[in-house]
Amino acid sequence: MGFRGIQTYNPAPTVLSQNFGRSIIAAIGSHGICIASAGSGVAALTSTALIGKIDPAFVVIVFLIVFASYRIDYLAERLDKHRRANIAITIGSFTIAFVACWRISISTALVSTMFPLSTLYYARPLIPGRTRAIKDIPFLKGIYTSGCWAALVPFSMLYFSNWDLGRSIWLGLFVFLRMFVNTVACDFKDIGADQRRGIITMPSRLGQARTLLLLHIINLMASFLIVMAVIFFQEAPSLVWLGISAVWPFHYLMAINRGRFDLRLLSSTVIDVEFLLWIPLLAIASS
Numbered sequence: 001m002g003f004r005g006i007q008t009y010n011p012a013p014t015v016l017s018q019n020f021g022r023s024i025i026a027a028i029g030s031h032g033i034c035i036a037s038a039g040s041g042v043a044a045l046t047s048t049a050l051i052g053k054i055d056p057a058f059v060v061i062v063f064l065i066v067f068a069s070y071r072i073d074y075l076a077e078r079l080d081k082h083r084r085a086n087i088a089i090t091i092g093s094f095t096i097a098f099v100a101c102w103r104i105s106i107s108t109a110l111v112s113t114m115f116p117l118s119t120l121y122y123a124r125p126l127i128p129g130r131t132r133a134i135k136d137i138p139f140l141k142g143i144y145t146s147g148c149w150a151a152l153v154p155f156s157m158l159y160f161s162n163w164d165l166g167r168s169i170w171l172g173l174f175v176f177l178r179m180f181v182n183t184v185a186c187d188f189k190d191i192g193a194d195q196r197r198g199i200i201t202m203p204s205r206l207g208q209a210r211t212l213l214l215l216h217i218i219n220l221m222a223s224f225l226i227v228m229a230v231i232f233f234q235e236a237p238s239l240v241w242l243g244i245s246a247v248w249p250f251h252y253l254m255a256i257n258r259g260r261f262d263l264r265l266l267s268s269t270v271i272d273v274e275f276l277l278w279i280p281l282l283a284i285a286s287s
Contacts, residue, residue: 034272038182039066041275042149042175045242046156048282049171049235050164058159059279061097062152065112068094069119101159108159115155118148141201142183149179170229177222181215181249182271188256212253219249241281248274 043062047055071090094116102109122134122144134144153172157163187201188208203211223243229235252271 033067034276035070036063036067038272038275039063039152041278042152043156044279044282045175046153046171047160049167049239050156050160050162052236054279054282055160057100058156061100061112061159064093064097065115068097069116072116072119073122104159108155111155111158114151115148118151122148139200139202139205141187141199142180145183146176146180150176166233167235170225170233170235174222174225174229177218177225178245178249178274181219181222181253182274184211184215185249185253185256185271208257212257215253216250219246219253222246238284239282241284242278245274245277245281248277 039062040059043059044054047053047058068090071086071093098109098112101112134140150172153168153175157168184202187203188211190201191204202214206214223246226239226243230237230240249271
């Protein structure tokens, strides 16, 4: 019988600090803060495109809406401890956003309820026993989730009372494509669970290599769309800065391919950081 070295019982301080740091990051991601920050990035994009600058109040409102919406999925699937406190946090977050939207207009407040409701029907069947949850329908997870994110574009136009069909097309498509890359990349961590439950996703059906290739192509298409928006819709040339954000998905897709990254940590934190980076890039674009 062999004996374990003393480091097994007394981990080095560096290892302890690294594990502690990863635990904190994972906790922040799993409780919806990172994905809500991604909502702030989208809000920064739409406000910059519609009014020429980042609107801090709108960024906070969208953060709260996305945070509350994600918490519904979290409560529906994973959370057993401190349930009452977390329900109160979820309701409180959305209530603040709802009241802020109400001050803009009643219609803005009512439309804001679409986002938590869409998350509810993503996680739960519309008619229990007769219909399936959105996430359980083959290939629909990525499309539905990306569509919900893209719905922030018309919501932004309603909030700012600024309707422009041409702008809504490129904005909505850009958000949809980038979020599609994000959502499908997150499916890699669930391949085993999805296969056991009979849920068909792109990674489980197409395999890792083909799915990653497709996501790389879509990532490039999204950045190309920014260039096309500047050329054909006469958007500010400085928005091309946003195309730089394609570097982030490229690197995390390569990390998935190499298998050198904790997929759960990657999907709950690292992937969503891209959209938070939109804020400084857009600040440069609008300065």
